[in-house]
Amino acid sequence: MSEIAHGAGGPIPAAEVPEMELPHPHGWWSTYVFSQDAKVIGIQYSLTAIAIGLVALVLSWLMRLQLGFPGTFSFIDPPAYYQFITMHGMIMVVYLLTALFLGGFGNYLIPLMLGARDMVFPFVNMLSYWIYLLAVLVLVASFFVPGGPTGAGWTLYPPQAILSGTPGRDWGIVLMLVSLCLFIAGFTMGGLNYVVTVLQARTRGMTLMRMPLTVWGIFTATVMALLAFPALFVGAVMMLLDRLIGTSFFMPMLVEFGQQLRHGGGSPILFQHLFWFFGHPEVYIVALPAFGIVSDLISTHARRNIFGYRMMVWAIVIIGALSFVVWAHHMYVSGMNPYFGFFFATTTLIIAIPTAIKVYNWLLTLWRGNIHLTVPMLFALGFIVTFVNGGLTGLFLGNVVVDVPLSDTMFVVAHFHMVMGVAPVMVIFGGIYHWYPKVTGRMLDDTMGKIHFWVTFLGAYAIFFPMHYLGLLGVPRRYHEIGETSFVPASAQDLNAFISVVALVVGAAQLLFLFNLVWSLRYGRESGPNPWRATTLEWQTPQTPPGHGNWGPELPVVHRWAYDYAVPGVAEDFVPQNQPHPAPGHAAQGHAT
Amino acid sequence: MDTATPHATLAARPAGWTGVVADWSSDQRSFKGASWGKVMMWIFLLSDTFIFGCFLLSYMTVRMSTTVPWPNPSEVFALEIFGTHMPLILIAIMTFVLISSSGTMAMAVNYAYRRDRRMTTALILATALFGATFVGMQAFEWSKLIHEGVRPWGNPWGAEQFGAAFFTITGFHGTHVTIGVIMLLVMARKVWRGDLDAQRPGALTGRRGRWEMVEIAGLYWHFVDLVWVFIFALFYLW
DSSP states (O other): HHHHOOOOOOOOOSSSSOOOOOOOOOOOOIIIIOOOOOOHHHHHHHHHHHHHHHHHHHHHOOOOHHHHHHTTTOOHHHHHHHHHHHHHHHHIIIIIIIIIIIIIIIHHHHHHHHHHHSOOOOOHHHHHHHEEEHHHHHHHHHHHHTTSSSSOOTTTTTGGGSSTSSSSTTTHHHHHHHHHHHHHHHHHHHHHHHHHHHOOOTTTTOOOGGOOHHHHHHHHHHHHHHHHHHHHHHHHHHHHHHHHOOOOOOOOOOEEETTSSOOOOOOOOHHHHHHHHHHHHHHHHHHHHHHHHHHHHHHTTTTSSTTTTTHHHHHHHHHEEEEEOOGGOTTTTOOOOOOHHHHHHHHHHHHHHHHHHHHHHHHHHHHHOOOOOOOOHHHHHHHHHHHHHHHHHHHHHHHHHHHHHHTBBBBHHHHHHHIIHHHHHHHHHHHHHHHHHHHHOOOOOHHHHHHHHHHHHHHHHHHHHHHHHHHHOOOOOSOOOOOOOOSSOOOHHHHHHHHHHHHHHHHHHHHHHHHHHHHHHSSBBOOOTTTOOOOOOGGOSSSSSOOSSSSSSSSOOOOOOOOOOOTTSSSSSBOOOTTTOOTTTTTTGGOOO | OOOOOOGGOOOOOOOOOHHOOOOOOOHOSSSSOOOOHHHHHHHHHHHHHHHHHHHHHHHHHHHHHHSOOOOHOOOOOEETTTTEEETTTHHHHHHHHHHHHHHHHHHHHHHHTOOOOHHHHHHHHHHHHHHHHHHHHHHHHHHHHHHHHBBTTTTSSSHHHHHHHHHHHHHHHHHHHHHHHHHHHHHHHHHHTTTHHOOBTTTTTTOBBOOOOHHHHHHHHHHHHHHHHHHHHHIIII
C-alpha cells in the first residue's frame, strides 16, 4: 500500500509486450473518416452522440411545451407525445450517455492514460463506430417511416409495445429493436477492445492500482456492459420474433377489439426481467465513468491527491457487482412475487454504502484543497450536488412501501433525471471542458463556459426540484395532459408552465455550449500541452493534440500514481506520473523539473 | 506486437490466490503469458455465455408460464429407423458429431504448436466437416419438424412456445456453428498457404498471422460445443 501512496520507486520492469504495429493511414479518408486511430474514433463517437443528443433535446422541448401549455400545440397529440417520450428516453440513455462515455471518452482516454499506442485491435475498434453510426441511422429512420417511431415508452414493455393502438406499432418498434441489436453488436466490438487494452496493454510501471480513476470507471462500466447488454439483446430478438412472425415469448392470451389474438401463453414479466437485468446495470454503466472522471477533475482542480484511492477503486468494483442484483426494484408494481421486493430492496439499500463512500471521499479530497473554480471544476461540483440529491430520492424509491404510491408519478421522473440524467451530463460537460485543450490544442472560452454552467445547473434544479412536489401530489408520469382531477390542485399547472419555460432556457444554453465548441476551435486561447498542470499521462504527450501512436519513439514509463498534487518538499505542485523519483538521499531537496 | 512472452522469461510468481492477486495488480499485463487476441476471445465468450444463458432462462420461464402441456421432446425428436422407434436418435448422433469435432480441434491445436502444416490443415478441415455435418443434420431436423406442422407460433402437440424456443435457440446455436465453420475454412487456408509461418497480414485487419490463431479459433469452437451440451440437456432431455 505504501508503494502506491508514496510511489516508492523500485526497479523499472522490462517491457513485457513488444511494440505494436500501427495501421498507418494512407490519405485523407483513412486519416479522418475510416480511421483506425482510437482518438479519431473517440471524436467520431462523441460528435455522433452529441448530434443524436440534440434530437433528444428537441424532443424534450416538445414534451415540455405540451405539459406546460396543454392544448396550445395541436400537432402534439397523445400518440406524438408518447413517441417523443420513448425516443427521448432511449436516445439519452443508450445512444447518448453510453456511447459518449464509453465510445467517446473511453476511446480517447484509455490508450492515452495508460501509455498505450492505441487500442489493441484498431480495425475492430473502427468497425465498432461504424456499426454504432448505422444503429443511430436506423433509429433516426424510424421518424420517417409510416406511423412514425414507437411510442411504447423507453422500456418497450410488451404486450402493449407490439399491439395495434400503440404508436409506431407497424414500423417504429421494429426499427427500434433492430437498432438496439446493432448498437449492442457495435458496442461489443468496442467494449472488448477497451477491456483488453486496460488488462493487457498498459505501459511499463502502470499497475492496475496506479491507473487514474477515469480508467477504472470506464473499465468497470465496460465489463458490466458486456455482461448486461446480452439480456437486452435477447429480449429485443424475442420481441422482434413476437412482432414479426407471431411467436408468443412475451405475449399472453389477449382479446383486442373483441378479437382473440393468435398469441397465448407467453410471459410479459419475463421481458421486464430481461430488460431490467440490462437496465439497472445500465444506470451504473453511465454512472461509473462519471464517478471516475469526476474524481480526476476534483483532484486536479483542487490540487489535492484523491482521498482514499484504494477505497475509491473498490467502491467502483463493488457498485459494479452489486448493480447486477438489484434489477427488480424497477418492478415492485409489476405483479412479481412480493417476496422478491424484500430481497431487492435490501440489495438496493446496500448499494448506497459504496456510493456514499465515494461521495465522502470526494468531499474529503476537496477539504482544505486549493480549489480552482474553473469550468470543469464547477461542473464536477455540480455533479456531486445533483448526484447526492438524486441518490437520496433513490433511497425513498428503493423501499417497496414508499415506492408503491410514488411509482408512475413525476417523483420518479424527477429522481432519475437528477441522478442519471443531469448528474452524468454534468460530468460529460466537465470532461469536455477539461480535455478539449488536449483534443484541439485550444481552450474553450471561459466566460461562455461559466454562463453555460450556471444556466444549466440552476436551470436543472428549477426544472427537477419542483417536479418532486408534483410527484408527491400524485401527478402521474407519461400523461399527455392531466385534465381535471380531484387531487391535483390547479396550481400544479402553473408549476408545469414554469418548468417548461426553464427547460427551454436550459436547452438554449446548450446551444451556447455548441457554439463555444466550434468558436474555440478557431479563436480559443492556445492551451499548450498541459494547461491544468495535471499529472496523468495524457497531458505528457510529446505533441498536442497527440499524433497517431500517441507517444514518440519511446513509450512513457510510469513511476508513481496519478495523484501526486501538492507533494510536500516538491517545488511544483504536481508531479507527472512519468517523472522518475529522485535518487535516494536527494529526496529532501525536492525535484522540480 | 501481441505475441505471448514465454513463461520462462517472467520472474517467478507466487502460487495460488496470492499469485492471482499479484498478477492482476501487476505491471503491464494482468494475464501473464496470454496474448491480446486470446484474452479478447475469452472475454467475448463470457459475454456470449450471457446471451445463451438469457435465451435458455427465457425458454425455461415460458415453459413454466404457459398453461398448455409441453410436447414430449423424446417423442417429438424420435425417428423410425429400419422399423425401430428410436427416441432422440438424431440428437444423439448430432451431439456425438459435435463432441468429436472438439476432439479433432484439440488435435489441430496440438499440431499447430508443432508447426505441422499438413496435419493442422487436415484436422481443421475435419473439424469443419464435422461442424457442417452437424448443421446439415440440424437442417434435416428443422425440415422434418416443419413437415410435421411445427411452427414458431404453434404445433400439433401442445404449448406453442415449444416451436418458438426450439427454432430460436437451435437457430442461434446453428448460426454460431456456421460462423465457426466459415472461420475454420479461412483458418485452414491460412495454415495451408503458410500465412502463419510467413506472418502474412490478414486481408481486413492487417494483423500478422500467428500460429496461436489456431488456438483462438479453437476456443470459440469448444465454446460452441459446450453451449450445445447445455441446450441438449435443458431442451431435449428435460
